[in-house]
Amino acid sequence: MDADLLQRFDDHIGEKGYGNRSEALRDLIRADLVNAHLKRDGLAVGTLTIVYDHHVRELSEKLTDMQHDLGEHVVSTLHVHLDHDHCLEVIVLRGPSGLIQSAADRLLATKGVEHGRLVATALPEHTHQHEDDQHQGTR
Numbered sequence: 245m246d247a248d249l250l251q252r253f254d255d256h257i258g259e260k261g262y263g264n265r266s267e268a269l270r271d272l273i274r275a276d277l278v279n280a281h282l283k284r285d286g287l288a289v290g291t292l293t294i295v296y297d298h299h300v301r302e303l304s305e306k307l308t309d310m311q312h313d314l315g316e317h318v319v320s321t322l323h324v325h326l327d328h329d330h331c332l333e334v335i336v337l338r339g340p341s342g343l344i345q346s347a348a349d350r351l352l353a354t355k356g357v358e359h360g361r362l363v364a365t366a367l368p369e370h371t372h373q374h375e376d377d378q379h380q381g382t383r
């Protein structure tokens with residue numbers, strides 16, 4: 245590999261706090277496998293964080309209805325009364341990544357929802373597949 249590129253990589257991961265190059269490479273590989281898994285519509289878990297103005301007419305009811313319709317795909321919801329006007333909600337979602345993404349898109353697009361973001365990842369058993377294969381020896 246290009247020595248200059250490798251040096252820049254070592255400097256970069258040093259700043260991030262990695263003790264050595266193989267730890268950083270392992271995380272990069274995992275991140276790439278997770279991305280591929282999510283693109284294939286694999287099983288995922290995610291947290292959707294939204295901030296909304298609870299004075300907007302029937303918005304709280306609408307958001308709650310949408311979550312009820314998602315059924316088992318909503319694992320848990322945390323609600324925080326941020327200030328006089330705003331609520332923050334963290335919604336834990338679980339299911340096929342496409343379903344989670346479209347549910348998040350719908351919630352974010354709801355009128356009165358001011359800001360938010362979905363952070364999704366693969367379910368752990370789906371990214372440790374290769375390690376499991378090694379342990380089992382055959383497949």
Ligand code: NI
Nearest residue numbers: 324325330331
């Ligand atoms: Ni509130």
